[in-house]
Amino acid sequence: MGLPPIYYHYFARPLPYLRALHLQESIHALQLEQRRASASAHKDVLLLLQHTPVYTGGRRQTEAELARERTRLAALGADFVLAQRGGELTYHGPGQLVGYPLLDLARTDPALGIREYICRLQRVLALHLREAHGLVPVETAHTGVFLGAQAKVASIGVQVRHRLTAHGFAVNVTREPQRWFDEVVACGLPDVRATSIEAAAGRETAVEAEVPGVVARFGRVMEREMAPLELGADALGELVGAVDQESRTHS
Amino acid sequence: MSAQRVMHRAPLTLRRTVVTKHFTQDHEAVKFDSDTGVGTVTITDYAQKSLGDIVFVELPEEGATIEKGESVGAVESVKAASDIFAPVSGEVISINTKLGESPSLLNKSPEEDGWLYQLNLSEPGELESLLTEEQYKEFCES
Numbered sequence: 001m002g003l004p005p006i007y008y009h010y011f012a013r014p015l016p017y018l019r020a021l022h023l024q025e026s027i028h029a030l031q032l033e034q035r036r037a038s039a040s041a042h043k044d045v046l047l048l049l050q051h052t053p054v055y056t057g058g059r060r061q062t063e064a065e066l067a068r069e070r071t072r073l074a075a076l077g078a079d080f081v082l083a084q085r086g087g088e089l090t091y092h093g094p095g096q097l098v099g100y101p102l103l104d105l106a107r108t109d110p111a112l113g114i115r116e117y118i119c120r121l122q123r124v125l126a127l128h129l130r131e132a133h134g135l136v137p138v139e140t141a142h143t144g145v146f147l148g149a150q151a152k153v154a155s156i157g158v159q160v161r162h163r164l165t166a167h168g169f170a171v172n173v174t175r176e177p178q179r180w181f182d183e184v185v186a187c188g189l190p191d192v193r194a195t196s197i198e199a200a201a202g203r204e205t206a207v208e209a210e211v212p213g214v215v216a217r218f219g220r221v222m223e224r225e226m227a228p229l230e231l232g233a234d235a236l237g238e239l240v241g242a243v244d245q246e247s248r249t250h251s
Numbered sequence: 252m253s254a255q256r257v258m259h260r261a262p263l264t265l266r267r268t269v270v271t272k273h274f275t276q277d278h279e280a281v282k283f284d285s286d287t288g289v290g291t292v293t294i295t296d297y298a299q300k301s302l303g304d305i306v307f308v309e310l311p312e313e314g315a316t317i318e319k320g321e322s323v324g325a326v327e328s329v330k331a332a333s334d335i336f337a338p339v340s341g342e343v344i345s346i347n348t349k350l351g352e353s354p355s356l357l358n359k360s361p362e363e364d365g366w367l368y369q370l371n372l373s374e375p376g377e378l379e380s381l382l383t384e385e386q387y388k389e390f391c392e393s
Contacts, residue, residue, distance in 0.1 A: 086332035115303030143330040
């Protein structure tokens, strides 16, 4: 018997970071609960979205370190949140495609190792940049996707609990995120600047336009079928549907 | 009656300290010394291989009371923070401060020099629901 599909959903309206974080936590709790009852009841899901402007820190940041930055960045009009993911300070906002794969690494036998999982996320993005835009990432020791030694186009930051993943990746599609990145030293790399698909490819595109290609390549690299999540159809669909509905009425 | 009582001291026999090893499905291990009641918690070699190069370790605080199953810290590698869960309940009595400067110790010697923290077990009975070394090996291979 083959593996079940990974269910995906793209939120058409930008979500506040905390709203999406809360959704991730709810899905994580649901997956844990369902998996305890039966080995295959829980579903793997890929959430795709944009955030409203927010700077986020990872586990290595301390509140003290970031206290000063918090005030300055809030004055720019961005939220500021410390998350439980790996990686350091980064920015999310309109013009950037964010992906949260919430997968069970132990779905396959043998289980997918964390290092291999991160590699695959990078591969999905690299493949998409190459095939959809003719952009070739450069090899680097850093995690993430670079289009030049000092030009970062995508970031990765993940959390794993009981082999269930949370958080994920973010790729700059339009030029819009770049000026927000210029306000900070992102990812602990002072010499690196953010670039975008638009800037590197020299032509305009939009986040929505990138979604189908990213979904397809995600399926290819993970070797899984991708299926659209039916909102409201089950517990998972209800959780996602509620957030989707809310974003449409509040925007 | 005051017959002289001769006190014989029992010969000091060499006793082997009993240290048992217990594993979890989250790839952590506890080395338990039944004499002292102290458990030393580590991750397993399987875990460090799966993680890749470890760059940062978040440990519980000394003196903290932790409960079995609670998230007590994390191990970070290549931008993935993997939560570590308490295999048993107790009070943290020491943490491996070497991991602050040399997180790579966790890759090189995950089950010995790269130990995470030690605790006084409050419920040694919890060890019984963990896996034995053999069961853990089977679990990894399955």
